[in-house]
Amino acid sequence: MVNAAPQSPAMSPGTYIRKRRTMAGVSVAQASGALAALEILAHRTVRGRIGQLQQRLAAAEADRDHFTLCEAQILRNVFPFDPNVYEQLVDFHLAGPGAALPEPQICRNCACSYFDACMGTDGPCAWHSDDLCTVCANTGGAEHVNRHRPLRLIAESTMETA
Numbered sequence: 435m436v437n438a439a440p441q442s443p444a445m446s447p448g449t450y451i452r453k454r455r456t457m458a459g460v461s462v463a464q465a466s467g468a469l470a471a472l473e474i475l476a477h478r479t480v481r482g483r484i485g486q487l488q489q490r491l492a493a494a495e496a497d498r499d500h501f502t503l504c505e506a507q508i509l510r511n512v513f514p515f516d517p518n519v520y521e522q523l524v525d526f527h528l529a530g531p532g533a534a535l536p537e538p539q540i541c542r543n544c545a546c547s548y549f550d551a552c553m554g555t556d557g558p559c560a561w562h563s564d565d566l567c568t569v570c571a572n573t574g575g576a577e578h579v580n581r582h583r584p585l586r587l588i589a590e591s592t593m594e595t596a
Contacts, residue, residue: 444526444537445523445540446497446523447520447523447527448494448495448496448498449497450519450520450523450540450545451491451495451509451515452495453543454545454546455495455512457552458514462491462492462495465491465509468511469491469508472508472512500524501520503517503521506520506521515545515550516538516547516549518549519538519547519549522535522536522537522538539564539565541559541566541567542566542570543567544567544569546559546567551567552567552570553569554568554569554572
């Protein structure tokens with residue numbers, strides 16, 4: 435009988451957020467600047483929540499804190515990621531290793547997923563294997579194309595004038 439290869443643990447929610455932010459070419463400072471710009475544009479009922487997101491981004495990426503689904507939806511305006519995948523990873527990690535929850539399919543390198551495919555120079559990725567997208571498999575991730583994010587541009591112009 436052949437033993438199956440040991441399954442690697444699921445990516446942590448913080449690692450997922452960090453990888454998606456990094457693949458979008460957004461630094462923590464740029465994300466904070468974009469959140470500040472979004473706070474100015476936002477309806478007053480969500481303004482306080484956006485300020486909290488600025489403070490919590492580093493803690494979330496270090497897995498010391500988790501975003502709610504609503505907060506993840508707000509953060510998605512700054513860099514692309516799938517809030518539902520993030521929520522699944524939070525549930526998976528909070529439930530512990532013995533839980534029978536399904537793991538979302540995400541690329542181990544860039545953390546893209548089915549509903550948040552990364553873009554290569556030849557177009558959107560597909561699955562090369564269970565945990566590796568074609569852009570990362572074919573180029574080692576070197577040919578990722580950053581998507582245009584309007585709030586990122588606002589943040590950069592805000593930081594330049596500060």
